[in-house]
Amino acid sequence: MADLKTDRKIKVVFSAYDWAGNISGVSTWITELLPRLQNFGIESHVDILAWDSTGFLSETLRQADISCECTVLTGDTELRARGVAERVLRHRPDVYVANNVLPGLLMSGLLGRLGIPAVGVLHAHEPFYEAVLERFVRGRPQDRLAALVSVSDDLQRLAMNLNTDRNLHLCQIPCGVSVPAEDPARSVERPLRILYAGRFTDYQKRISDVADAMRLVVRQIPGTRGVLVGDGCDAARVREILRSELADGLVELTGALTPEQTRTKMCDADIFLLLSDFEGLPVALLEAMGRGLIPIVCRIRSGVSELVEDGRTGLVVDDRAQGVVNAVRTLAGDIAMRRTLSGNARSRVIQSFSSEVCTQKWVSLIRMLADSRTQLNADFALPRHLDLAEPHSAHHPEDTRVAGSQISAGSQNWWHRLMGQKALRRLKRTIWK
The missing domain is CATH 3.40.50.2000 (Glycogen Phosphorylase B;)
Incomplete structure (x- = not known):
């Protein structure tokens, strides 16, 4: 693969979720990828949305001197989406990676029209990501992403089957990992x-x-x-x-x-x-x-x-x-x-699937989007009312328009599965304080 290093600096804003006790693979991927992007002249800032309080992701990024800002999720969907857009515009990046963060995905079409191409990431084959395809790939033209990254061939095929927009870039990039130079020695004598x-x-x-x-x-x-x-x-x-x-x-x-x-x-x-x-x-x-x-x-x-x-x-x-x-x-x-x-x-x-291979694929995508973007409209102000994509039932409870309230019985069940009862109680106190 060609040498992708350059003297030109590119700025990218990533969105990500974090919470107390977070040990997710998505967070691990971000902490591995961003320091490597620096080697290719790509400076990253992470806009973190915390469900209760910060966890592994925030701590690791700060230890690595990666710029990040954490905002506790409060308010309704429109307020969250507006907050993401305001913070992204404040940093004026060349590219915005909405990742799997719903408020960011909802603002991707608008940010793209302002000159900041947005990227979504499909991390799993489940209803949430199928709804991402419905809303931001084959949904209304004004809601569509500039690019969509799938971490597997299976997800890439799903995206290709649904995509009808020739201008939307579909890429398959796994979450690369660091591999030790030598295979750890294992004794056959032990259990x-x-x-x-x-x-x-x-x-x-x-x-x-x-x-x-x-x-x-x-x-x-x-x-x-x-x-x-x-x-x-x-x-x-x-x-x-x-x-x-x-x-x-x-x-x-x-x-x-x-x-x-x-x-x-x-x-x-x-x-x-x-x-x-x-x-x-x-x-x-x-x-x-x-x-x-x-x-x-x-x-x-x-x-x-x-x-x-x-x-x-x-x-x-x-x-x-x-x-x-x-x-x-x-x-x-x-x-x-x-x-x-x-x-x-x-x-x-x-x-x-090594970090080296996957990082180069991300560099190529980011560079392509940065080189093809339109001039950023510096004087633009966000409208008083945001014309967001229609809510999808699979985005409950992240989308409060689906849930009807911040914490409903259904969302309690969902968050119990992900976070556990103690973390959910902290989330309630944060939202209802």
Whole structure:
């Protein structure tokens, strides 16, 4: 690939969510990407919308001296969207990456007409992102994005099938990860360790099934151990399922760890377990495979299939219980197979999903948009009433026009799945204060 370095400085504003206890793959991706963009003359500022208080993303960006500003989400959808637009216009960037932040996506069309091309990002195959396609790709012309990035081939195909705007740039760019120069050494003499890293929630992640699979494995296969990294609203359920295994030292619950601490745990494990209902291209899976862990995953429609080829770069199961046990038993009894799959998994990530490869794709997109944008209208003032895209039911509760109020019964259920009860109580106090 051609050298993309240049003396010209380009300024980009990214939008992102943050919250107390945030350990999301999206946040990890941002903290990895932005310092690398600096090497190509791209200066970044992150406009953070916090659901309750700041968390991992804000702290990590400040430690890395990346410019950021945090705003607690209050008010209705129009107020939030207006606030995002005002802050973006204050920075006068060459490009705006709305990412998956709904208030930013709602202002993308207007910002584009003012001379700031906007980029959305599809991170997963779920209703929220399908609604993003409906509203900001094939919706009203005045609401459309300048570019849309999909993290997987599956999402890219979905976007291409719905797009009718020749001026909208569709790109497939995975969330690249850093890969160690050398594969961590693993002794075959120690117990075989199976690792899960992610949110402890049954919604999407099926954490109860993960815990139950770990329980079956360590009880049925001698010389195996389980490690679960993370936290979330269903953590108590996990502890209950694994009560006996925790007492016997067969399973470890680490609680929430920083990305660096999680990577250290990965280097001491052999197998990575992911049993989600849906995914995009999970950052945790990429990082695990890049460190030589053998993935065991479910057969779901997602970008996971781009990484895990059954019998070559990992194992694919159709059963979240005994199917996982059988897969681990196969690996436990075949050291040569483990070494082959581990090496293949690591090679797959290095070849197509490393930070270096993915950063260059982002640089190319940002440069293209910056070079083709119109002159920024410096005298423009936002209208008193914003003509926003129609609300979509899949954007509840982020869009208060759908919910009818900031915190309704439905939104409580949704946020319980994502954040847990304590974080939701803090969110209520923030909004209703």
